[in-house]
Amino acid sequence: MQSSSGSNPSQVAARNCRRLQRELADLITGGIFHVEEGAAGSTRWVVKIRGAEGTFYHGEVFRLQFVFPPEYPIEAPEVVFLHPAPIHPHIYSNGHICLSILYDGGWSPALKVESVCLSILSMLSSAEAKRPPEDNDNYVRTCSSSPKKTRWVFHDNKA
């Protein structure tokens, strides 16, 4: 667990530092997800997610990147899949994820890194077909680098 590059510990407010410290400790003891990169003072974590048995993604390992704003947990973290992203109707090929809890209106400070990972795992597991979103090419060409700047329309409430 090395501190990731490109993050400035001084940006992390004291409160969110304390909270991230606890979340990191809980993630490690929880043992469901493997933290590849991340430190309590770091604003960028990478967490490994394994596709569940009996689903389209069995045997595949994906890497989720969390970037925490200084206002975290009042503000949602920015969550994207690092390349290669899973092929999924709600996940764009650039790693952006169409999941309401990740954005304004769906995020709540009662959520945490672990619950976000669980939600994404459950979204993967409940896929009915392994195909990219219909508007993938158009979205990937036009979207901003941060998925938090996208105006998301959530069609599916099953995930």
Next chain:
Amino acid sequence: MQDESYRVRISERRMQTARARSETAGSRKLHLEMENGLIEVLGAEMNAVNNRLKSSQSVESFVEELEIILERVASNMTSRVPPRADTMMAIVAEIEEIGWNSVHDLHPDFNNVKFAVEDAAKRSHVVEVDLNMSYPHDPPVCRGATPIPFILRWRDGYTLRNVIEQFEEHLHQFQLLWDVLDDIDQHSWVLEPSVATRDLASRRIAIGNHCSIQVDIPILNPLSVPEVRFLGADSVILPLKDKLNQRLLLWDMKVFVLQNLQNILEIEFPTKQTVVAEELSVECAICYTYRLDGEIPDIVCDNSKCNPPGARPFHAACLYEWLRAIPTSRQAFNTLFGSCTYCGSLCYKPTFLARS
């Protein structure tokens, strides 16, 4: 070569005089003569004075700077003046009369003594005595942690022994109060104060489910009905409030407060022996700390059906910050209404003071 001689009179505690002479020959050099008394007063500041003397361009500017230094020295002196030697001897004799083993702490300057005093129930108390310059002519200033401040009655001829006696007498009136409070501290889970000092007559007792009861014990009548306030989710505390109102006639003045509350509310207070710390001191769901600026997380959803696993209470300040950030919250006067992050019902009511 022209010698200029200045007489500098600096009005201080004892009218010190200093003579500064400047010689104006090419480069101006200041020469300073001072009375021994003034040198003594300046003490360690003499280095600063000599430095100023070398760098000053004129006598006027040096005098100004000397004044500033003297003012600083004078202000340091008045705050901590030890008593005179004969007074010190008298104080030592007075302390000896009481016994050195009662001395909790003694300032090296003899201007502050702390005595440890035991009350009838062997509870230990500390009385702090400030001995000013004019002691024993003027009464010492005394402080002790008691619900009602200790006020010393002073007469000529009184000594520190009288201080201790009067403090013991003062402690005597709170024995029943402290019995009641000790009973609470020993047989329930006190959330606040985290460190109970003897001057505090209120306790915040955990009931469970992130709810608590704030009890203010009447200081001089500790067995009578205290002022009671319930804190926590309405679904838990409203039935308790009703019970307290309906069964208040059962209050028994011969029994301690904790027992009375248990009888009337028909609950058992959790204690440190019956529950583990994690169940009662649950950290805030937002900041993941327990105590934030002295506050503990005590806001929970009012919906009795909302009890998801792992749900945590919030600090009012943290919840306020979150609800303020989302558009679904509504504000009425100084209360913010927001929806529960767990069950979605409109339930959170953090009250806050209007911030400018």
